[in-house]
Amino acid sequence: MTNFKKSFQITPASMDDASEITALVIDCDIADFGQPDFVLEDLLDILGPLDLDKDTWVARSGERIIGFAFVEKTGEGALMSFGYVHPSYVGRGVGTELVERIEERAAHYAADHPEQGWVLCNAIPASNESARTIMAEREYAFKRLYSRMIIELTEEPVIRPPSAGIEIRPFQQGMEEAVFQAYRESFKDTNRFYETSFEEWMEGKSGVHYERNLWFTAWDGNELAGFIISKNFQDHVYIDLLGVRRAWRKQGAASALLLHVFKKAYELGIRNIRLSVDASSLTGANRLYEQLGMRAVFQQSLYQKDLKINK
Structure with a gap:
């Protein structure tokens, strides 16, 4: 041999x-x-x-x-x-x-x-x-x-508002702890969750490509209902995490958060949006992405x- x-x-x-x-x-x-x-x-x-x-x-x-x-x-x-x-x-x-x-x-x-x-x-x-x-x-x-999913934006996305009472706001300094706690709650039953400290988690979300202008939050009054964290690679935006707390699911928060990222990317001149999703997601995330025009291009x-x- x-x-x-x-x-x-x-x-x-x-x-x-x-x-x-x-x-x-x-x-x-x-x-x-x-x-x-x-x-x-x-x-x-x-x-x-x-x-x-x-x-x-x-x-x-x-x-x-x-x-x-x-x-x-x-x-x-x-x-x-x-x-x-x-x-x-x-x-x-x-x-x-x-x-x-x-x-x-x-x-x-x-x-x-x-x-x-x-x-x-x-x-x-x-x-x-x-x-x-x-x-x-x-x-x-x-x-x-x-599944790796992508969308090529051909026109400026139209925002669909979530259910009454839920408001989408840009991420602002001071929201970090609330987003971390929302991450822990919304991902704790998924395969992507792991126990970590707030400091370690934030360090992992502080790389050069984690542009805060591509992060958005969903609020119901003073309660953080959901969040989206994205990365800007100039030629494309990669959606790193999208989480909605259980009590606010199926009210349009997830799609509204995604569309805000799509719109912001379009304003920045970026047309390509990418993400990875569990093909057997319990929350049906892959179906949501398809409804917004994303398509699976390959699988890992x-x-x-x-x-x-x-x-």
Whole structure:
């Protein structure tokens, strides 16, 4: 058997690699989805909070970057990872070794805090057979399917007001704690929720692309009913979180919040809006997005495994 590991080297990523890694991810997107879904700003957003020496890897064949992976802590006992292998190098062991590096790093996270139960998640393109094979070989279990949805705005959106009594307001300084508590309530029964402190949560929502003029809130008198948090990548707006507290659901707050983001993006000259949604969302979020004109362009599968801690 050919030892493919001798044909490439694994090293930590560096900021100097950012442009080439971006080109790699774009090539992977085109192969898996038929179109790119990644820009340099996305990568800089990813790399910024990470310990590059410990949490990132690039695979090189000679001077060329042919693979990239990273792992990040997303909550207490929860790790998330992504990996990419250039289509020309699939089947040569690159993906397998990147996953091995991810799991080695994940084991260190778990060993540092053995009092918690740890899980490691890996998101892959749903149609990528090679990636699915690696997940099976490494004993990951399929958890759920996510759809990436987009809309290309061709005209200025018309705001549909929510039910009487609910008012949409721009996010203002001083609303942070109320939004955090609304996040905890509206997401606590979903797979996207994890326990974290207010300070840690806000730090995660304070990157350069989290423009507050694309955040909106829904109020019923003095009660915060819902919120939307978005990121501005200049060529597109990405909706990061949309939450409505249970008592105010099905009253038009979610669609009104979305339309306010659509309208603001249009005013800024941005026509492309994107988000990811659980394809089996209990709240029917994907149907809401479709009603507002968004369409699914591709899907990603989430796989998960429990980390065993060696004592």
